[in-house]
Amino acid sequence: MKNFTGNLLFLDRSDINTDEIIPAKYLTENFKEALRPHLLEDLKIAGFESGRDVKDKQAIISRANFGCGSSREHAPWALEVNGINIVIAENFARIFRQNMFNCGMLAVELPAADINDIFLTFAPGPARLTLDFAADCLTLQGAGAEKKYAYSIAAFDKSLVEAGGWVDYADKKY
Template structure:
């Protein structure tokens, strides 16, 4: 099972698409590691600088419809190779969401008010998130000592994919 804790980055925009997560010009790369330096390099967001802001980030919190656009797996791969195994948003593009779970990663859907609470917790402060997959809870803390505990939904099958490391590992184990 992957690691589901670490520093949190809030990207305050809806509809971040797969071309912004990993630009299409890199889809000819033959390894996941070749995608690493290009994560979010085309994302235009005031105050966001991918070369510096992604350092030590393990969790992304964003607005709705995260991962819209094309259906390629390269977007979750680019996150994964950068150590980002969790994205939290009010909604996800259906195929992106499933690609995350197929890779043993987590796409956590929370109501907008809870996503807003995470944004407020992280505003101008260093924030960390720790996810307990088994108990379906996350705990977010910031350097001011504020803490948020939130329960999240996850289907039993998606939880199994996460715990086994993804679809390939699940299939190897069960078929």
């Protein structure tokens, strides 16, 4: 299984789309590593600078409809090559969410109230996330606070994370 522990990047906006996560002009790259410097480079949020703020982060928290738009798996790959294997949001666009689990990464949905609470308590960081995968629970530490949040993911998605992705799972089974 991948690593789901680390420093949290706060992206306080809904509808962050895949063009913002990795612009289409980089889809001509034939290797994932080439995406690394370009993660979130077109994202415009007041105070956010991708080059500075992505560095040394291992998790992202955002609002609703994260990953909408294109089907490009380059979006999770761009996160993965930057060492970010988990995104927490109120909800996700279907294809992005599936792409995350298909890569053995985690797209964790939390109720809007919990997301609000995390932003209020811990933003803008520094904040650290630890995850108890077996117990479906995440812990946040920062700003002198520590809080736990229970989440639920579908059994199928959980098994993909355990299997390390959909190709291995499907190749064995079908």
